[in-house]
Amino acid sequence: MSDDDNAEEVTLGRIETEVALLMRLGEATRRASGSAEHRVLDRAAYVILRHLDTAGPQNVSALAARLNLDGSTVTRQVSALQRDGLIARTPDPADGRGTVISPTPAGLQRMAAVQAARTRLYGDILADWTGDDRDTLAELLHRLNEALDARNRRR
Template sequence: MPTSSDMTTQLDTNVLDALQHQVALFARRAEQTRLGGIGNARNSMDRAAYLLLNRLDQEGPMGVKALAAGMGIDSSTVTRQVAPLVDSGMVKRTSHPEDGRAVVLQLSPRGKARLEEVRSSRRDLMALVTEEWTPDERDVFCELLTRFNTALSAVHTAMPQASPAS
């Protein structure tokens, strides 16, 4: 089985260098704009809040452990990121329907409205950025970016986690 360095020599290093550079630029520009959209909702929701609210909207109420597992992050991180969303009324804690002792997180009507406002603003930004693209180009880019993110997530999951410093 070829090693990682064997794979690199088999592939076009110029393309790989260009790809890593473009990904780095994308990461910087995404942070600069926070891909927050345009208009009043621009830069109005951080990435963590957006991803948490979006997941709760798409998958429904769930516990912290399930939310963390689905997002590939630690439960303590989810707990920390959810706290301000609960405080602001965008997420509510409710009892689990089958086990009243367990708590589930649920998107509130306020959170749903806020999420839709941010989504709309971000849609407007994506439309502006890709306004000269054909519908097929948008589809292909979305498909490839999804594939890239999935592969990157798989690599991250397969990597051994660094142990905390003593």
């Protein structure tokens, strides 16, 4: 193995470790947050509402495909959201036999509260970072998420 190959292997190992820590510490930070705003939605509900807010009404199949989840998993999550009054089902305009899901005003309000709480939390955590460092982190995380999403879509 050449020195360049070895250096690349070391770098990829560091990335793997840092991503694993990021996921663990991110979840631990969310759970340990003193703010009730972080807990008004579980992670799955938050992700579903964020996607519906951005992409508009979707049927369960499209939602599951976009979130890389099994349809039955999304169906259970959507049922819980509907039971809590956070999403509504309406006839699918493209196919009257089906339904589409959209966030209710209550769902959007809860989602916005969680988003604001998380934004404040990351503002506190990154308070001593420069604006350029924050921008770089945001861009690199975006690129990583795009690469992960593209890989999952190829499968």
